[in-house]
Amino acid sequence: MAATYGAVLLLGLLLGQNFTDENSRTGRNTLLPLSIIDNSGKVQHLIDLIADNYVDSIGTDDLQDLAIDEIVAQLDPHSEYLRPNQALKQNETLEGSFEGIGIEYYILNDTLMTVGLIPGGPAQTAGMRVGDRLLAINGDTIAGKPISEKMLEKKIRGRRGTAIEIAIHRNGVDLPLPLKVMRDRVEVSSIDVAYLIDSVTAYIKIKRFGAKTAEDFERSLRNLKKQGARHLVLDLRENGGGYFNAATALASHFFDDKQLIVYTQGAHEPRVDYYSSAEGLFGDGELAVLIDENSASASEIVAGAIQDLERGVIVGRRSYGKALVQEQFGFGDGSALNLTVARYYTPLGRCIQKSYTIHSDSLRHTANLPVLGNRDTTAYVTTSGRRVYGGGGIAPDVFVPADSNRASLLYRKIRKANFIETYVYGRLTTSVPSYSVENYLKGYFLPEQEYERFLEYIRDRGMEYTPDEAKVAKSMVRSDIEALLGRYYFGSEAFFKVKNRSDEVLARALLALHGE
Structure with a gap:
């Protein structure tokens, strides 16, 4: 993402200059006098001509966006034109806040599963928990049917102070009443x-x-x-x-x-x-x-x-x-x-x-x-x-x-298919662990038989591999599963602590700090 100054110019920049309407076409005159075309406004003039005279109806906003895209493409790779929704998302990301309920979710078998909650956010305050399955939002069933990220965002995000009711399936049973969550400003740390x-x-x-x-x-x-x-x-x-x-x-x-x-x-x-x-x-x-x-x-x-x-x-x-x-x-x-x-x-x-x-x-x-x-x-x-x-x-x-293991073809295929997330959330999060986060970080390593079960899982879903490929991918897959489980049960800090256990770059940095 570009290093960006915060300044915002509220007036049009590239295509903001408007020109007077041309004389109406009479049906006989099909050529326009060259003298009325000012090079400084040729792009806008072209868009106006197409909008007013083209055989089919074309939206001028789309034409303007396409023209701007083409102009900006001639500059450096980091100059970019952002549509309104893109600009909003970028600004929300950099400002570190948005209006919503503060959940992180994963779509597991056509069901929305809560895998993280913003501490102190509206969802957590209302009583939502990690592991909750979302059945319906404001009475509209969302479980068991395909739903796009855009549609979900439209249902969940909204103006602060407005309420959203979410039907929840928790620990194998449906909650008797939906949870009422009040949308609010959610702060996200960088x-x-x-x-x-x-x-x-x-x-x-x-x-x-x-x-x-x-x-x-x-x-x-x-x-x-x-x-x-x-x-x-x-x-x-x-x-x-x-x-x-x-x-x-x-x-x-x-x-x-x-x-x-x-x-x-x-x-x-x-x-x-x-x-x-x-x-x-x-x-x-x-x-x-x-x-x-x-x-x-x-x-x-x-x-x-x-x-x-x-x-x-x-x-x-x-x-x-x-x-x-x-x-x-x-x-x-x-x-x-x-x-x-x-x-x-x-x-x-x-x-x-x-x-x-x-x-x-x-x-x-x-x-x-x-x-x-x-x-x-x-x-x-x-x-x-x-x-x-x-x-x-x-x-x-x-x-x-x-890490050469990270570059292995099998590992990249597994990551692309989201098999690790689906396996962890679908098979390894069915019961609350009895150990503390300290014990987990120090002593939990994915058992060998669990890795073998994971290999069976991906093979059953059509992913082929050789024994050598499975051996090369093993350390990265095990680390990812361990970290994801830690995040699910103990929060994001546990995720990074687990990943850092086998991080060679971090290990070399610690040696350098101690003069070794």
């Missing part, structure tokens, strides 16, 4: 998880850079420091970015006042420097930042500043390589244009933007090599004399290749 890995090391994973990310991070870090944290692992893997200002605000926590974090510049944008705003909350502790090929934009701003200023160690795989800044311009109908207005540069002056023609580069998964097509071969030198380079993302200080 922090996936924050906890102590050991007595002195905090782990914080951020999924995106939204409006409240710096605030959420500060609150989490303060709490962990009270528990004794002196080291920090900041996990930015799979973090595609978000708000530009959220990245600079978060990076400020790692530096003293007035350290240059990043600067921006564009053809119509003069250079603007962004400095740390205050003494950082974590200005002197040992720091490791985890990145991968999907760490982009705002994530790379943070990682680039930490690497250039030698504040911490970067661990993982080369990041995505997006050094473009978007500003959002809104239209009156709710649609919006995310337009690239500047490039950003790390404190040493690196632009880590990869070539627009490079969509993927498998080498970054297996070797710490420059991205193909990178034209920037300039060496930038840190204070200690270390050389770093621009173009094609942030190269980690400690490179950890991708």
Whole structure:
């Protein structure tokens, strides 16, 4: 997701200029005088001509959208035109709130199953539980029939203060009365998880850079420091970015006042420097930042500043390589244009933007090599004399290749078919475990016979595999099942704790923090 300024222009941008109506056609005159066509408004004029004269009826809104799509496609890959619903969803995601009831669900055998609840959200407050099957919404039966995500969203989402009645099947029986849930503003943190890995090391994973990310991070870090944290692992893997200002605000926590974090510049944008705003909350502790090929934009701003200023160690795989800044311009109908207005540069002056023609580069998964097509071969030198380079993302200080098991064909097929989720929710969540979350995290590992049953399950559903393929996929499948079960019974923190038990990138980061 693009690093985005928050500005919104409420007037039309590309196609907003209107022109006077042409003289009515008489049936004899089929050519229009060239003099009335002003190049600055040719696109709008063309749309008006088609709308007024074409043999069939065509909606002008659709034509305008198509025209804008084609124009924006000629720019960089990160400028994009968003339809009203797309713009709304993006803004809700980055703002960290929406109006609804706060449930996470999975469609299991044509039945909606609650697999997560937003803590303190309307659904939890009304008495909904993880594992509930939704039978009907406001009297309309939804169980046992195909229903699209769009239809579900229309039924569940709604204006705050409005009520929704949900018929529930729980623990094998139907509840006698539907639950009445009052829709409200639901807050969603951009922090996936924050906890102590050991007595002195905090782990914080951020999924995106939204409006409240710096605030959420500060609150989490303060709490962990009270528990004794002196080291920090900041996990930015799979973090595609978000708000530009959220990245600079978060990076400020790692530096003293007035350290240059990043600067921006564009053809119509003069250079603007962004400095740390205050003494950082974590200005002197040992720091490791985890990145991968999907760490982009705002994530790379943070990682680039930490690497250039030698504040911490970067661990993982080369990041995505997006050094473009978007500003959002809104239209009156709710649609919006995310337009690239500047490039950003790390404190040493690196632009880590990869070539627009490079969509993927498998080498970054297996070797710490420059991205193909990178034209920037300039060496930038840190204070200690270390050389770093621009173009094609942030190269980690400690490179950890991708897990070859994750790349196995059978594992990818299993994930694509959603077999792990269906197996866990359909077969392994039928009874409440008798053990505590602590015992689960320390002692539960999927039994060998359960993995064999899972293999039978996918084979019965037409997925073929060899014994060698099953052996290669085993560690990833078992880890996913264990993590999903932990999330179902004990919440999202358990999910990440389970996944982190076998995370090689995290293990290497912990070694680096301890000087090994």
